Amino acid sequence: MIPFVKAHACGNDFLVVEETLAHDKHAEIARKLCARNTSVGADGVEFLERRDDGSYFLRLFNADGSEAELSGNGTRCVAAWLAYSEGLKQVTLGTHGGPRACTTVSCEDTSFLIETGMGVPQVHPQAVQVEGVGAVEGANVNVGNPHFVIFVDTDDFSSHGLAWQALGEKICFHPDFPKQTNVEFVRVLAPGHIAFRIYERGVGPTTSSGTGTCASSTAAIALRDCSTTLEATAEGGTQRVIWPTPADEMRLTGPAEIICVGKVSL
Numbered sequence: 001m002i003p004f005v006k007a008h009a010c011g012n013d014f015l016v017v018e019e020t021l022a023h024d025k026h027a028e029i030a031r032k033l034c035a036r037n038t039s040v041g042a043d044g045v046e047f048l049e050r051r052d053d054g055s056y057f058l059r060l061f062n063a064d065g066s067e068a069e070l071s072g073n074g075t076r077c078v079a080a081w082l083a084y085s086e087g088l089k090q091v092t093l094g095t096h097g098g099p100r101a102c103t104t105v106s107c108e109d110t111s112f113l114i115e116t117g118m119g120v121p122q123v124h125p126q127a128v129q130v131e132g133v134g135a136v137e138g139a140n141v142n143v144g145n146p147h148f149v150i151f152v153d154t155d156d157f158s159s160h161g162l163a164w165q166a167l168g169e170k171i172c173f174h175p176d177f178p179k180q181t182n183v184e185f186v187r188v189l190a191p192g193h194i195a196f197r198i199y200e201r202g203v204g205p206t207t208s209s210g211t212g213t214c215a216s217s218t219a220a221i222a223l224r225d226c227s228t229t230l231e232a233t234a235e236g237g238t239q240r241v242i243w244p245t246p247a248d249e250m251r252l253t254g255p256a257e258i259i260c261v262g263k264v265s266l
């Protein structure tokens with residue numbers, strides 16, 4: 001049995017496991033522990049390394065065992081755990097997508113509101129030729145991990161005659177993205193408010209995504225003239241983004257809640 005912490009951010013749930021317990025079996029552990037019917041269940045596992053110089057580093061493994069550069073929501077879940085268990089209200093967490101500085105804005109017992117510096121996003125328009133569907137116009141956005149953002153104007157986020165989950169899967173696994181990609185379907189509700197759905201790489205449809213919030217907001221600000229302070233609502237809740245200019249770091253504020261701590265068999 002190994003100790004774990006479970007936390008979620010707008011329903012996007014993560015397990016936090018100490019890196020020292022992984023013994024190079026990260027992928028296997030993630031697949032096993034994320035299984036919803038036979039283990040604790042989660043969208044991913046954040047392996048937390050505590051380095052000798054006092055710094056922290058996170059390795060994120062998706063539910064399917066693939067390694068991602070980072071997670072916005074997962075990073076915030078770890079920051080919430082460090083704030084709760086060790087009183088760290090400001091902490092920088094290294095990731096393969098770059099360092100992410102997290103600040104606790106407010107907290108009540110196990111519920112936290114955290115602002116994270118999410119790096120400087122990169123965005124460019126891209127069209128993907130999907131078999132049986134045709135050209136799908138969107139935006140390629142990198143916020144430390146890869147995203148493809150599609151603007152829609154349908155109430156149910158469907159696009160090109162397909163449910164967003166079905167088109168999301170086709171694009172996630174499209175050969176134009178050899179490492180696969182996260183896919184967001186974005187509706188502009190007002191200059192300062194977007195709604196989106198996410199088909200997450202390594203997971204499938206999820207209720208929220210921190211990097212997905214940033215990617216959707218990046219595309220909406222850069223390509224749809226949205227406000228540089230933007231609210232982004234997914235099925236699991238709303239997060240806020242601030243991106244003053246394209247050269248600035250994007251800042252993301254959202255909730256994270258610790259659910260439980262326990263021990264799980266491997």
Ligand SMILES: N[C@@H](CCC[C@H](N)C(=O)O)C(=O)O
Nearest residue numbers: 068071072073201209210211
């Ligand atoms: N599955 C993603 C990483 C996780 C994203 C996460 N939900 C978030 O909050 O950012 C990937 O493979 O890039």
